[in-house]
Amino acid sequence: MEDLNVKIVHNPSIQKPSKEVLVKFVENQLYIIPHDLKALSHALSKARVLDEVE
Numbered sequence: 001m002e003d004l005n006v007k008i009v010h011n012p013s014i015q016k017p018s019k020e021v022l023v024k025f026v027e028n029q030l031y032i033i034p035h036d037l038k039a040l041s042h043a044l045s046k047a048r049v050l051d052e053v054e
Helices: 004-008 018-048
Strands: none
Touching: none
8 A cells, every 4th residue: 555655645647635525534434434343243243154254
């Protein structure tokens, strides 16, 4: 990911997101991630064999 980030930061033709867009993205992630973790935890608790966990 670091190489990709460097390419994005140093490429003047790529439009950078505004602070407002970044704040909205972070707020959405703060909402989504805990729900994803709960769903994953629930799915793992239902796993019966190691293949399902992996």
